[in-house]
Ligand SMILES: *[C@@H]1O[C@H](CO)[C@@H](O)[C@H](O)[C@H]1NC(C)=O
Ligand SMILES: *[C@@H]1O[C@H](CO)[C@@H](O)[C@H](O)[C@H]1NC(C)=O
Ligand SMILES: *[C@@H]1O[C@H](CO)[C@@H](O)[C@H](O)[C@H]1NC(C)=O
């Protein structure tokens with residue numbers, strides 16, 4: 242057995258060195274050809290389910306889809322904000338918008354909002370006659386129900402805190418519950434329908450998922466988990482369902498308000514407007530791309546991370562961690578963290594402390 246591994250240790254890298262460069266050339270040519278004569282999906286009349294649609298990227302994605310004439314099922318915890326977004330989406334040209342109150346970290350909520358979207362648009366499609374058969378017999382109920390075309394997993398929260406400063410580490414499961422499990426649950430219930438419609442899943446992860454950023458440890462872990470999960474799912478579903486993994490950098494949204502930027506010391510980094518980011522996401526999804534990083538220059542950080550991780554980590558530590566002030570900040574954070582703990586008990590008010598986005 243050992244001998245086989247010794248053999249592979251030498252042969253496998255050699256074979257890879259020989260085969261990868263020509264493949265990269267082929268891939269580049271393929272990319273250019275695709276770019277020139279790319280077929281972009283027309284989303285008019287299609288049904289799009291967006292979680293965390295009450296603000297930020299989710300909200301603006303709703304507007305972009307609406308401008309292209311897609312029907313929308315919008316999900317978020319804050320119903321009042323959601324109604325406003327739904328109204329605006331309708332004005333922008335969406336033929337049919339429903340808003341559903343739901344908390345993605347609750348598995349039953351996910352089951353219910355997928356079913357509600359299905360029921361509503363199942364009928365909607367029949368009314369609009371997309372599958373209408375000439376003899377008016379309509380024997381295709383099954384097809385009518387399979388009408389979610391895009392699922393956008395966007396809902397998320399981002400607590401900012403040095404890991405050492407979390408007073409009680411057991412109180413932060415909600416980060417994983419919303420950012421990771423929320424997407425997994427929604428996807429689980431939508432996948433049978435997406436398979437029928439040959440639909441797409443759009444995952445809003447984050448650059449922090451592969452780019453270590455101080456004070457965002459739990460957030461980064463949840464976003465990294467999303468990337469791994471959907472990359473694995475992609476290998477399972479094959480070409481039946483398209484999966485676009487989006488890793489935005491700093492985008493203007495409810496998450497990245499002044500308080501967050503100050504706390505995370507990210508004020509020096511320019512933010513991209515939410516509108517532009519949403520537009521890029523829709524463009525990329527309709528072209529069927531597997532990954533999107535926006536703003537695009539952030540992608541270069543991947544190279545730094547891959548080839549010179551010491552430099553990247555060193556810079557991060559040097560610029561983003563200020564030791565002399567650390568003790569004082571620890572005090573502040575402890576106080577904040579304790580109030581955060583109280584708030585975790587009361588789910589409705591997690592909002593203010595957690596820089597939330599849904
Ligand atoms: C309509 O019904 C007729 C007879 O019942 C059948 O021959 C024909 O194929 C049907 N057309 C369609 C489009 O289903
Ligand atoms: C489709 O939806 C209708 C109405 O919501 C329901 O009665 C029917 O059982 C559903 N069919 C399937 C196959 O799920
Ligand atoms: C999206 O696509 C449209 C039309 O192809 C183009 O005009 C627009 O600049 C693109 N937007 C972004 C942000 O890539």
Ligand SMILES: *[C@@H]1O[C@H](CO)[C@@H](O)[C@H](O)[C@H]1NC(C)=O
Nearest residue numbers: 583584586587588589590591
């Ligand atoms: C939860 O928060 C709401 C609104 O902030 C408040 O009215 C309510 O009393 C809180 N409940 C508990 C159990 O703290």
